Amino acid sequence: MNIFIRLLKSIDRKFIFIITFFAVVIPMFYPLYLPIIPEDSVRSIFKKIDAIPEGSKILMSFDYDPASKPECHPMAIANLRHAFKKNLKIVIIQLWPFGGAMATEAIDELKKEFKEIYNRDIIYGDDYCILGYKVGGAILIQQSGKDFNGTFMEDIDGKKASEISLTKDVKTIKDFELVLSYSAGDPGIKQWVMIVDAQYKVPVAGGVTAVTAPEITPYLNSGQLLGLMAGLRGAADYETLVNKKYPPFKKYVNSGTSGMDPQNIVHLMIIIFIIIANIIYWHDKKMGLVR
Amino acid sequence: MKRGIPLLIVFFTGMIWLTQYFIPHYPFNKVMNLLSDWMKIIAAFAMVLGILNLLRVNFIKISRKHYNWQYSIILIIALLITIGFGCIQGITENVDTTILVYNSKSNEVISSSIFVAPAIIEGLKNFKPISSEDVEKDGKKETIQKGMMDITTKNGKVVKYTDSNPVKRIIVKDDNSVIETVIVKTGTVGHWIYKNLIEHLSSTMFSLLAFFIASAAFRAFRAKSFEAMLLLGSAFIVMLGKVPIGDVFGKIEIHEKIIISFPSIQVWLMNYVNTAGQRAILLGAAIGIIAISIKIIIGLERTYFGGE
Known part of the structure; x- marks a missing residue:
């Protein structure tokens, strides 16, 4: 027993780092293909987007940066796939400075997919537009409720929003069927819920990083938030729903789904490490080495 | 007088902002729009102020040769290059x-x-x-x-x-x-910096979290008390319930609507236990914000003036 405990005690930080590395890398090459059962909070977003009539406008707010890209980007891509397939008109805004770059990257990826699968061009100005970054956070959301084009005046190339076919008729935030926010912090989904849902009664949904999810869940339970994608799992859930309805997308990169395998193993690994640490702790406590 | 005028400005601004929520009509809605514009301008200035402060702090660090002062040189150079090219070429692709x-x-x-x-x-x-x-x-x-x-x-x-x-x-x-x-x-240089530096450096920092969390969990997560055991148990369930492997451990069907499995307990924990705790924190914070806002508006709280 003592040899076993001594062996466990000899586990140092470097060993944990090496195990973590392999726990992430190996499942990428040898996937487990475990079935993903989407959560209800993600299904509700899918149902809502599915029910919006073709040609309607939706607003997407890219409120994240490259640091949280691994979690937020896959869910944004999955939503965009669904929305473009449904022929919805997408107006993209950014409350974070790098949001526009994130949106451009996501749409460039999808342009190739739609061309290959459906021979369809996703056209800037007709199918989507990306409005430029402005500082202000919650104040911008508040103002967009009263005067959208007056708040987000130009797109990322400096073209006036009132001259873009997609945005020229938009007067207030109420002209959108749905607001989706991909949020890694503040300003983000919380502000959208507190202002747009509460004051203007426009449904709000979106995705957040896993670490923010517990903070946002109360808004989901109160019905103020239509749906929530939490972390990479949320993205994987949405990808599963999209791929089930539109199978051609299966062959393209589904980062959420492929990210589930490393996450499965790493979660298990962390649990095993915690159990080992507690075995050592209980042994030391029994021996009177710790209080 | 030195403090009286700022106090009056704060009082009137606060009252107008508060009133427009209850009377969203002329003239309060117009004044609110004007104040919103001012706030955006102030927010933009805050960014400039932040940059100037960053420069000041790092120049002091370099001049006094504080620990790791060399990194401050790199920071200032990177900051000036990014701002310079951003201003000249813009940040478009x-x-x-x-x-x-x-x-x-x-x-x-x-x-x-x-x-x-x-x-x-x-x-x-x-x-x-x-x-x-x-x-x-x-x-x-x-x-x-x-x-x-x-x-x-x-x-x-x-x-x-x-x-x-x-x-x-x-x-x-x-x-x-x-x-x-x-x-x-x-x-553009701005886009090149974003695409080839910022994106990869930020992703790297985020990825390192996995290693640190694994290591920290091993070194710090001990069931030292009943509360710690509860926390540990909840963490295990949420970690397993949030990933597909949680379904592999099977489920117990007590009733058509009562299924016990890692994912179902995880959902219950998040929707009930977590929500209750989060709402308590949110309500507490909201009441605190109301109290402090009233104190600021009526001039009882003056720490924003600075000084003692």
Whole structure:
């Protein structure tokens, strides 16, 4: 027993780092293909987007940066796939400075997919537009409720929003069927819920990083938030729903789904490490080495 | 007087902001819009102030040679380069750059680098137009063509401009000259910095979290008390319930609607236990914000003035 405990005690930080590395890398090459059962909070977003009539406008707010890209980007891509397939008109805004770059990257990826699968061009100005970054956070959301084009005046190339076919008729935030926010912090989904849902009664949904999810869940339970994608799992859930309805997308990169395998193993690994640490702790406590 | 005027400004601004929520009509809605504009401007100034403060702190660090002062030099250089190129070129992916202005009638280069001009002129011989339109500008007729061409540089490298990245060729003819302007899209430094530095560095920092969380969990997560055991148990359930492997451990069906499995317990924990705790925190914070806001509006709380 003592040899076993001594062996466990000899586990140092470097060993944990090496195990973590392999726990992430190996499942990428040898996937487990475990079935993903989407959560209800993600299904509700899918149902809502599915029910919006073709040609309607939706607003997407890219409120994240490259640091949280691994979690937020896959869910944004999955939503965009669904929305473009449904022929919805997408107006993209950014409350974070790098949001526009994130949106451009996501749409460039999808342009190739739609061309290959459906021979369809996703056209800037007709199918989507990306409005430029402005500082202000919650104040911008508040103002967009009263005067959208007056708040987000130009797109990322400096073209006036009132001259873009997609945005020229938009007067207030109420002209959108749905607001989706991909949020890694503040300003983000919380502000959208507190202002747009509460004051203007426009449904709000979106995705957040896993670490923010517990903070946002109360808004989901109160019905103020239509749906929530939490972390990479949320993205994987949405990808599963999209791929089930539109199978051609299966062959393209589904980062959420492929990210589930490393996450499965790493979660298990962390649990095993915690159990080992507690075995050592209980042994030391029994021996009177710790209080 | 020194404090009286700011206190009055705060009082009236606070009261107007508060009143417009209850009376969203003229004149309060107009004043609110005006104040919102002011807030955006102040927020933009705050960003400038932040940059200036960052520069000040790091200059002090360098001048006093504090620990790791060398990193401050790198920070300042990176900051100035990013701001400089951002201001000059913008942060868009590409900008139109004129690479040659050339009189093809007299074979005279008007503006271009002497190193690249011959190669561009040579490349123009194989120009394949995709589109062409005639426009009138300042009383002169301009032909704007977009097309594909290859430019072979001196060291033999071939730069290809295809239909996805065409060359713009503007031709202005008069009796004495044929002025050709060749414009290509070139990447901006700001976009290059974002694409090749910021994106990868940020992702790397985020990825490192996995290693630190694994290590921290091993070293710090001990069931030292009943509360710690509850926390540990909840963490296990949420971690397993949030990933598909949680379903592998099976489920116990007590009733049609009562299924016990890692995912179902995880959902219950998040929707009930977590929500209850989060709402308590949110309500507490909201009441605190109301109290402090009232104190600021009526002038009882004055710490925002600074000083003692």
